[in-house]
Amino acid sequence: MPRNFFTLMRSSAPVGTAAPASNGALLEPPPSMKRDAADGVGVHLDPNLEAVRHEFTEEVETALQLRNVSAFYGSFQAIDKMTMPIPRNRVTALIGPSGCGKSTLLRCFNRMNDLIPGARIEGEIEFEGRNLIDPNVDAVEVRRRIGMVFQKPNPFPKSIYENVAFGARINGYSGDMDRLVEDALRRAALWDEVKDELDKSGLALSGGQQQRLCIARAIAVQPEIILMDEPASALDPVATLKIEDLMRELAEEYTIVVVTHNMQQAGRVSDYTAFLLAGEERVGRLVEFGPTQDIFTNPLDQRTEDYITGRYG
Amino acid sequence: MDGPERDTVRSLLAELWRERLQPSRPGSGRETPTGKLIHGLLFLTALLSAFVTVGIVLVLIFETVEFFREVPFIDFFGSTKWSALFAEKQFGVWALVWGTGMIALIGLAVAIPLGLMAAVFLSEYSPPRVRAVVKPILEVLAGVPTVVFGYFALLSISPVIRDIFGQDVGIYNALSAGIVVGLMIVPIIASLSEDAMRAVPRSLREGAYALGSTRMEVSLRVVLPAAFSGVVASIILAFSRAVGETMAVTIAGGGNPQFGVGPLEAVQTMTAMIVQLSLGDTPTTSIEFKVLFAVAMTLFVLTLGMNFIAQWVSHRFREEYE
Numbered sequence: 001m002p003r004n005f006f007t008l009m010r011s012s013a014p015v016g017t018a019a020p021a022s023n024g025a026l027l028e029p030p031p032s033m034k035r036d037a038a039d040g041v042g043v044h045l046d047p048n049l050e051a052v053r054h055e056f057t058e059e060v061e062t063a064l065q066l067r068n069v070s071a072f073y074g075s076f077q078a079i080d081k082m083t084m085p086i087p088r089n090r091v092t093a094l095i096g097p098s099g100c101g102k103s104t105l106l107r108c109f110n111r112m113n114d115l116i117p118g119a120r121i122e123g124e125i126e127f128e129g130r131n132l133i134d135p136n137v138d139a140v141e142v143r144r145r146i147g148m149v150f151q152k153p154n155p156f157p158k159s160i161y162e163n164v165a166f167g168a169r170i171n172g173y174s175g176d177m178d179r180l181v182e183d184a185l186r187r188a189a190l191w192d193e194v195k196d197e198l199d200k201s202g203l204a205l206s207g208g209q210q211q212r213l214c215i216a217r218a219i220a221v222q223p224e225i226i227l228m229d230e231p232a233s234a235l236d237p238v239a240t241l242k243i244e245d246l247m248r249e250l251a252e253e254y255t256i257v258v259v260t261h262n263m264q265q266a267g268r269v270s271d272y273t274a275f276l277l278a279g280e281e282r283v284g285r286l287v288e289f290g291p292t293q294d295i296f297t298n299p300l301d302q303r304t305e306d307y308i309t310g311r312y313g
Numbered sequence: 314m315d316g317p318e319r320d321t322v323r324s325l326l327a328e329l330w331r332e333r334l335q336p337s338r339p340g341s342g343r344e345t346p347t348g349k350l351i352h353g354l355l356f357l358t359a360l361l362s363a364f365v366t367v368g369i370v371l372v373l374i375f376e377t378v379e380f381f382r383e384v385p386f387i388d389f390f391g392s393t394k395w396s397a398l399f400a401e402k403q404f405g406v407w408a409l410v411w412g413t414g415m416i417a418l419i420g421l422a423v424a425i426p427l428g429l430m431a432a433v434f435l436s437e438y439s440p441p442r443v444r445a446v447v448k449p450i451l452e453v454l455a456g457v458p459t460v461v462f463g464y465f466a467l468l469s470i471s472p473v474i475r476d477i478f479g480q481d482v483g484i485y486n487a488l489s490a491g492i493v494v495g496l497m498i499v500p501i502i503a504s505l506s507e508d509a510m511r512a513v514p515r516s517l518r519e520g521a522y523a524l525g526s527t528r529m530e531v532s533l534r535v536v537l538p539a540a541f542s543g544v545v546a547s548i549i550l551a552f553s554r555a556v557g558e559t560m561a562v563t564i565a566g567g568g569n570p571q572f573g574v575g576p577l578e579a580v581q582t583m584t585a586m587i588v589q590l591s592l593g594d595t596p597t598t599s600i601e602f603k604v605l606f607a608v609a610m611t612l613f614v615l616t617l618g619m620n621f622i623a624q625w626v627s628h629r630f631r632e633e634y635e
Contacts (some may be wrong), residue, residue: 167524293592
């Protein structure tokens, strides 16, 4: 059993709000965005949304707060009015069958959808007091704060060192680059394997190593949140386990949101799980959100239970 | 672009694209009589073009050897004086290489920045609709008869140069010819570089964007380096096109085969000299006629060498993305 389950069980206070404890100033929403303090967590915000939310069993800060987030590709609506928090320093898994909008939702978090012509997001994603999908918010800045690891490892055709240093260089990092690179590679659990061949091309590594290189590359920019879009789906089981261990470790410092098709993986690595489902009109909706343990052992929605027990998907 | 160059471009492109599609060979099974006939016809046509190429090379070699029987090697490659049509004949080919090289380099200086900027724009910035219009127009530029470019140089570029550098600059000068050659080869660099840049996987761009890169950083630091081999190949091909360019430089370059002259003076390229020598009344047995082949051979070896370098570069620096 993953250790996060113990953490969850030990926590006593069932508070489900964006707790302003340590980072209050950053998390305090501007007046225009203030809502009911409990929005999105532990209660049904809007009965029409039908999403079930479990109460949190621990006190946790909110890294991102989604409110009625919808996404469109041209006239096609991919996701509809999703409201949920992303807890800070936790691993949150987005699960659901293909085409339910998991990846689309993930790509809203760092404005990657901006790169797709005709893509459009509505609603609010609150990040440190700002709505990050506001067109006035600089998408480049958002992506520097919210990193991303992709389904297929995509290292640049450059050396291992340059791959990791890339993000820091474009951000004008002026500190000790060697240390930054080493630190990022250590955190990505890749240092010991590559420390003697940093000049080698990143493409010469194995798939699992490449993916860890991509994680190191994301870490080197020192983001607050790391988004992972099925990061292990192209890897073998051993490499997959390494990535999963790494996600657990990284959650101590970063907020992690991971899209996964693999139910066992969601169960192993995540603290919180959001179950998404698309109806017949192919519009993705949030069905259920809560601590992973509750979602997996005690789903409140029949559809969640059906998916988790493998009846469709 | 002319036939053989287009073929080189095609084969290079095929290399760059790494087409793995091996055409299946239906001919290995049973064939109908009509099928056999068509098979044979196609084989003959393929053979014909191969024969033409081999024939050209053989004629070049044969006539060049004839030339060097009469004129020592050293007088050709060891001299910078050219006066093939005067009573006292000198055949220092470097006078012609100078003109060719200067015009080609001026051309590259114009075409590389313009071509690469156009390629970056088309590949990374332009909306698909704009690209769908602009790229074909750019490629049409490569189909404009080169004689038109020659007159464009004389009528539009040279006057501007004279306005800038003074009226004592001749209307025939290397700068004017070089600029117009540059304009002619912009489509080669722009089109081939753009193809190479678009072949860079989207996942690399996304990876760079996800690290907080601006579009400019993605274009210049990720896409351009990843497409480096294709870009260099396009530049070398453009260079060999500039070296082989004939009509525009014959018209605009003047007829002054002199080693060491500056860009504001008239020069003569190898190609322009070949035109001059082969016009009209040069007897086919004369030495002036034979030197034509020696010059052509030099040109041939030069452009062939450039094409080999282009091939080598595109192999050597090819980035494997997966």
